[in-house]
Amino acid sequence: MASLTSDLLNFIVFRYLQESGFIHAAFSFGYEAGLNRSTIDDHLVPINALIKIVQKGLQYLELETNLSIDDTDMDEDFRFVEPFDLITKSVSELQQMIKEEKAKVRKDKANADNELDHEREPARDSEKEKNGNDGDLEPMDICTDSTSLPCEISSCDVRALEGHTSEVFVCAWSPEGSLLASGSGDSTARIWTIGDGSGNSTMQRMPPNVMVLNHLDSRATEENNDVTTLDWNRKGTLLATGSYDGQARIWTRAGSLLQTLNKHEGTIFSVKWNKKGDYLLSGSTDRTAVVWNVKSGELKQQFSFNSGFLDVDWLDNNSFAIGSTDNKIYICKVGVNQPVKRFSGHKNAINAIKWDPSGSLLASCSEDTTVKIWSMKRDVCLHNFREHSKEINTVKWSPTGAGTSNPNKKLLLASASFDSTVKLWDVERGRLLHSLNGHREVVYSVAFSPNGDYLASGSLDKxxxxxxxKEAKIVKTYHSDGGIFNVCWNKEGNKVAACFSNKVFVFDIRS
Structure with missing residues (x-):
């Protein structure tokens, strides 16, 4: 049997950390393990490789245990042992457990069959009395779970965008037009032109118009060039991307490379345009945030700190917030060398930050399992939401309330967590409004529809x-063949894009 090398095992662990959302941990592990010098072809390592290896090992031991028993009946459900039993008990102990459990199951089944035979005739006679000669009618399924039996999105309303050769981590619709951008671990971003109509129409069956934005160059041939983040400017004319090679790039909507911005020495995890579109902000694990002059492609100002940055967000055209791995939030201003304000209160790395539409409140979420709300008028947080039980991946404000096109609707905040839930917060009252409990594994991404009436969520549960x-219920759902890393709505609110595995899916959402 071929041996499993330490380099391959390190790479599989690295990929597991990435897929589980531990981006900073993955970067640190990969750097210390020297994976940038590895010759392993990442395209050959499937998604969830570590879990599959462990699971197959457990399944092999379980199968070996069952096949070694003289009275094994493979028609029976032989899954009587838990993974922890397989790890801690010997084969003989497992065999004895299975024998005892099978004997118990057979005894219970025999008793149940006897009781069923005894009760079947009176029940059938009673049913016939109620329904005349139609005693064989089947009763309707009754749904008592608020999240059960949602409307499955029809395959004719789904379009698959294929072409990436590795996991697609991020996608974003252009604010104007029908362009969708996606970023992948295959060292490319892509700009797709999405036509109108349902998935079954002639337009949807035609190969999509796509522009491939190649991120490999002479500097990066031996480095990991995953495209980690992207952002359209407000007019939808330019797309910014950031990647593992530490470079930010600016592309035209036609797919031409306009600027390559070289200053970072570590992975870029966030790029954001200011509203005016003259500055681009990038945050990196190299412990710096850089403001770029977009027109000239030159550095406007660099801010250095003692830790790496996982997210950045503009307050206005000149001021912005940085979420840091040192548990702090820094408020900075172009032209001022030091932060104008610091927020302290989180007890672990800050994964995401976001200003509300009016620019008066800042939301942050952390690996410390809390969501906090901040105001520039105070030094401590306004609200400290503790209802999540595990790390929180992201937060998103609803496009409602002051400063939006839906001013008469209440402002809400959504948070997505490793605890498999999405939570909606009433920030004005400082309380949990709804806990959305429809997923079974970590939720990576959430996005509000443009009118604020709906929320899309994507999870590792596929x-x-x-x-x-309003109702806190699932109204539509789609089951994919891979974990979903990112979801986003188009401007019109009639399409949702989701990226998972090496594909992007576009869903036509009909009311």
Missing amino acids: CMNIWSV
Whole structure:
């Protein structure tokens, strides 16, 4: 049998950390393990490789245990042992457990069959009395779970965008037009032109118009060039991307490379345009944030700190917030060398930050399992939400309330967590409004529809759910063949994009 090398095992662990959302841990592990010098072809390592290896080992031991028993009946359900039993008990102990459990199951089944035979005739006679001669009618299924039996999105309303050769981590619709950008571990971003109509129409069956934005160059041939983040400017004319090679790039909507921005020495995890579109902000694990002059492609200002940055967000055209791995949030201003304000209160790395539409409140979420709300008028947080039980991946404000096109609707905040839930917060009252419990594994991404009535969520459980915000129920769902890393709505609110594995799926959402 071929041996499993330490380099391959390190790479599989690295990929597991990436897929589980531990981006900073993955980067640190990969750097210390020297994976940038590895000759392993990442395209040959499937998604969830570590889990599959462990699971197959457990299945092999379980199968070996069952096949070694003289009275094994493979028609029976032989899954009587838990993974922890397989790891801690010997084969003989496992065999004895299975024998005892099978004997118990057979005894219980015989008793149940006897009781069923005894009760079947009176029950059938009673049913016939109620329904005349139609005693064989089957009763309807009754749903008592608020998240059960949602409307499955039809395959004719789904379009698969294929072409990436590795996991697609991020996608974003252009603010104007029908362009969708995606970023992948295959060292490319892509700009797709999405036509109108349902998935079964002639337009949808035609190969999509796609522009491939190649991120490999002479500097990066031996480095990992995953495209980690991207952002359209407000007009939808330019796309910014950031990647593992530490370079930010600016592309035209036609797919031409306009600027390559070289200053970072570590992975870029966030790029954001200011509203005016004259500055681009990038945050990196190299412990710096850089403001770029977009027109000239030159560095406007660099801010250095003692830790890496996982997210950045503009407050206005000149001021912005940085979420740091040192548990702090820094408020900076172009032209000022030091932060103008610091927020302290989180007890672990800050994964995401976001200003509300009016620019008066800042939301942050952390690996410390809390969501906090901040105001520039105070030094401590306004609200400290503790209802999540595990790390929180992201937060998103609803496009409602002051400063939006939906001013008469309440402002809400959504958070997605490793605890498999999405939570909606009433920030004005400082309380949990709804806990959305339809996923079974970590939720990576959430996005509000443009009118604020619906929320899309994507999870490692291979499901994309669309929730009614008002009713806190799933109204549409789609089951994919891979974990979903990112979801986003188009401007019109009639399409949702989701990226998983090496594909991007576009869903036509019909009311």
